[in-house]
Amino acid sequence: MNTIIKKRAIQAALFGLTAFSLAQVQAAEWSDTAISWRYGNSFAEPFNPQDISKNIFALTHVSGYKYGTNFFNLDLLQSDSKDPGAPGSSAGAQEAYLLYRNTLDIGKIRGQDIKFGPIRGVGLTLGFDWNTKNDVGYNSRKRMLVAGPTLMWDVPGHLNTSIVLLKESNAPSFIDHRYNFKTHPMLTADWGIPLGDKFAFEGYANFIGTKGKDEVGNDTAAETNIDMQLMYDVGSLMGAGKNTFRIGFEYQYWKNKFGNSSATTGNKGQTAKTPMVRAEYHF
Secondary structure: OOHHHHHHHHHHHHHHHHHHHHHOOOOOOEEEEEEEEEEEEEEOOOOOOOOEEEEEEEEEEEEEEOOEEEEEEEEEEEEOOOOEOOOOOOOEOEEEEEEEEEEEEHHHHHOOOOOEOOEEEEEEEEEEEEEEEOOOOOOOOOEEEEEEEEEEEOOOOEEEEEEEEEEEEEOOOOOOOOEEOOOEEEEEEEEEEEEOOOEEEEEEEEEEOOOOEOOOOOEOOOEEEEEEEEEEEOHHHHOOOOOOEEEEEEEEEEEOHHHOOHHHHOOOOOOEEEEEEEEEEEO
16 A cells, blocks of 8 residues: 555544544443455446456444444555556555444433334434545545434344435546535445344445536436445354454445446446455454
């Protein structure tokens, strides 16, 4: 990973860690931190007709405190040469993508749970996304703010659904300013459902509305991004604590990636269908 990407990744990690630390003035009631690796060889990028291989290393932290939960994830993505990082280079592009969400439980704030039917709680989710990538041509510098209501469902494990507004901007290399997209909605769900003692079904689904015109005046398209994984607690077979070391399979379906449609890309790389292998260590 080159020096610029390393520097930006470190800055992102420090910014994210500071953000959720400030949100946790109260001591965490529970927490889970993990490092993970996943790999797939059929990733897609808009305007690129080739299947791309990527190694993705991640740091993930989730915790609960008196008034809600925090979620932090930093992905470091390394592409192969089919997603080049510089003109004429055989090295693949490198990306850092940071996501932070803080969900305030309104029932906990008011001192009385909000429960009705299959709903065990109502919340307000706030957060941001931040990325940087050194690919040829675009060089994404995404910044996005997120806010909206959340329903917490009464299921084994957890299932949350939210309707949020997204305020997104980017500063790609071919323009000399930060471009602001139209504020747009997203219906999102995230889940972690135990399947017996050893297996778990986890993931997220994002259904994202159109965000107006892109940087060159083309209409953007609505996106569907579904990422799900089936994980197995292999560490327990070796005497480790429950869910310390897990392996499994992951699958991502991403239609109209970043708002690009077949009409704007010439049907090149706007949809990804990516199986992956995944391994996690929790501490």
